[in-house]
Amino acid sequence: MFEESTAIIMANNSIEKIGDIKCNSYVRCEDGSDSRVTSVAKATQTVYEIVQRTKHRANEGEPGRSDPLRKKVFQRIQLKCTAAHELNLMVPIKATIENSFKRQKYSVRWTQFEKFQTLDGRVIMIPKNHHKDFPMDSDGEKAAKLMKDDLNLLYGNRFIFNLQLRDLDYLDGQTRAAVSLRYCPILTGNGILxxxxxxxxxxxxxxxxxxxxxxxxxxxxxTTKEPEITVDSFDQTLMESLKEQGYLWGLYPYYKDEAVPLRAKHVRLYYGAGPSNKRKVRNLRRDNPFWNTVKGLKFKREDDGHKQLPEFMWNEDVEIREAFLAGLIDADGYVLKEKRADKTYVVTIQTIYHSIMEGVVNIARSLGMWATVTTRSARTSTIIGRQVTCQFTYDISISGTTPLQSVLAYCRSGHKRREAPKHVSREPIYFKFTEKVIGQSNVVGLTIENHKQNILLANKVAARVCTEICDKDQPKISITKNLKHCIACPRTGVRYFYRDWTGNHRVCARCYCRYKFSGYRCLNCKYIPEAREVKKAKIKGEKLGNTNNGELVRGLDCNRCGGILTFDEIRGTRHHRVNTLN
Incomplete structure (x- = not known):
């Protein structure tokens, strides 16, 4: 069951909260088909939040503390459900060969599904890792390769299975870190435009x-006052394309140079006769089809006049979404010149509007592309000798193969346009995730006619419908022991964790490197500061403070909690430091 505010994509591509959906409504399924809702169940249960794992950590360091707006990681895929809800997961099971020179063995590693009995007596199927060793000689190498090929032929590269959220802790560490959820492209549209x-x-x-x-x-x-677009005069192909595209709607781009001609031309889109005729027969805002579309479909907010990207564009027809995104890339996008080694294209779009950021991410994901968001604080920059005040900015990074290439084929700017692909492959995008308990909340469960199909949430995640076991709040009695936790930062994972200074806990590789480099750590919150934070603390000077045991100590100020930073001249675990001193 899902938390009552979870948004669902309906059959007509509109978005509704699951709490507002009624029986006999039609929802959109993962394969693009529609299915009728046969029953709706409501209850109050313990809710868990599933959040996409990301490498973005600006919210954990000094930038997030100095700028409150950067504490949030924007547009991470998330959903809230109960412990008994089934997740549709993917795990890679491709067999591999590892060379263990220490043991002089070839080790074939593979994953297969086995029955497992939970602590409450249920029998579930979960993936288990296995390995088999072969001698490190020519015969052993041939046997290992033959076994690897047979396993890959038998099991394939990946496997999709269903598992209740409360059973994730029964997976071993490597498998838990590898399982993924997925979001799917939407190939149909609402046709509103x-x-x-x-x-x-x-x-x-x-x-x-x-x-x-x-x-x-x-x-x-x-600009928001009138149909006027700023165009780089050096980009002649974009200027010519603006004229060509405008003529299709009777729009005539026109600009007037300043006394000192500038590179940026403010082009107005007049409707009516051409610029050579009298001005009175040309309309700028009156009867202008472009401006009527901007106002009629609410691309401009009515209350304050700011730009926004209306939600209907998230699920428009595929071609409309591609052309719209191409126009935004022509205006505010940067296209990486060379493709990456994995043959993906990369585009970055900057905007100061939250609505545009949210809409671009949803459109990109609906077309089958990766989309992530980072932020930049408000700042003052020097551009060509001028002091310019920059607002808080969202940096949207979009990457993809043929789906993004198809978007770039609609671009009109000369250095951003790419050749259209012969075939566009839109596949589901898999992402890893973490889960944490939120607390009691109102939840809603749906059942549909085609119960084998997955429904689509508003964030394009493919989700299972409810089963009979979801009706009651099921306890999560397994013990979490498959992931390691860093005591200095919120990171959890499997690999690259080290013993801390006490030898009883673990720190991640990032915090471990900081500690080995500077030697400073907080006595109160265990935080390991960055080098620039230590530098600022030294400028501020030492102060008196209390430890968790109530002892009065003197040291540098911790920028995170206000505690005291202590310095370990000899780094390592307590056992290592004692042996070194002796």
């Missing part, structure tokens, strides 16, 4: 695609 423009939904023509591209270009570099 084409219906607004032509009166017919899902009508994909060059005119509707040009309007989608113009809307993306305006959201990136347009």
């Amino acid at each position: 084409s219906e607004f423009l032509t009166g017919q939904p899902h009508l994909i023509t060059s005119a509707t695609l040009s309007m989608a591209w113009l809307l993306g270009l305006w959201l990136g570099d347009g």
Whole structure:
């Protein structure tokens, strides 16, 4: 069962909270089909939050403490469900060969599913890791390769299975770190833009695609007072494309140079006769189809006039989403010149609007691409000798193979456009996750006619529907012992953890390297400061403070909790330090 505020994609591509869904409604399934809701159950149970694992850590260090806006990691995929809810997981099971020179063995490692009895007597199927050793000689190498090929032929590279959330702790450490959830591309659309423009939904023509591209270009570099877009005059292909796309709707781009011509041209989109005719027959905001679309579909907020990306664009027709995203890339995007080694394209888009950031991430994920968000604090920068005040900025990084290449094929800017792919492969995107308990909350469970299908949440995650066991709050009685926890930061994982200074706990590799380099640690919160934090603390000077045991000590100030930083001249565990001193 899901928390009552969880958003679900309906059959008509609209988004509704699961608490508002009623029987006989139709929801969207993972394969694009629709299924009728046969029953709705409501209860109050313990809720767990599943959150996407990410490498973004600005919220853990000094940037997150100096700027409160950076404490949050934006657009991490998450959902809230009960302990008995089944998760549709993927685990890689490809067999591998490891060379153990220490033992002089070839070790074949593989994963297969086995029955396992839980502490409450249930029998479940979970993946288990196995290995078999072969002598390190030519015959052993041949036998190991033959066994590896046979296992890969028998089991494949990955396996998708269902497991209740409360049973995740029964997985061993490596398997738990490898299991993933997935979000899926949406290949159908609501057709709202084409219906607004032509009166017919899902009508994909060059005119509707040009309007989608113009809307993306305006959201990136347009003004909110009138249909005006700032264009780089050095990019002649973009300027010419703006004229071509505008002519399809009777729009005539026109700009007037300043006394000192600037590189950035403020191009107005007039509607009516061409610029050579009298001004009175040209309309800027009146009867302008582009401006009517901006206001009619609420790309401009009514209360304060700021730009926004309406939610209907998240689930528009695929071609409309691609053309719109291409226009935004032409305006505010940076395209990596060379493809990565794994043949992926990378695009970065910057925006100051939260609505645009949220919409771009959802559109990218709906097209089958990776999308992550980092942030930059408000700052003052020097650009070409001028002091410029920059606002708080969202940096959206989008990466993908043929789906992103297909988007770049719609771009009009010369250095951003790419050749259209022969075939676009839109596959589910898998992501690793962590879970934590939230507490008691109202939950809702759905059952659908095709109970074997997964439904789609608003964040595109494929989720299982409820079973009979979800009706009651099930206890999570397993003991978490498959993940290691760093005592100096919130990181959890399996590999690259080391003993701390006491020898009884563990710290992650990042904190361990800090400690070995500086030797400073907080006596109160166990935090290991960065080098720049230590430098600032030394400038501030030492102070008196109390330890957790009540002892009065003098030391540097901890920027995280206000405690006292102590310095270990000899780094390592307590046992190592005692032996070194002796």
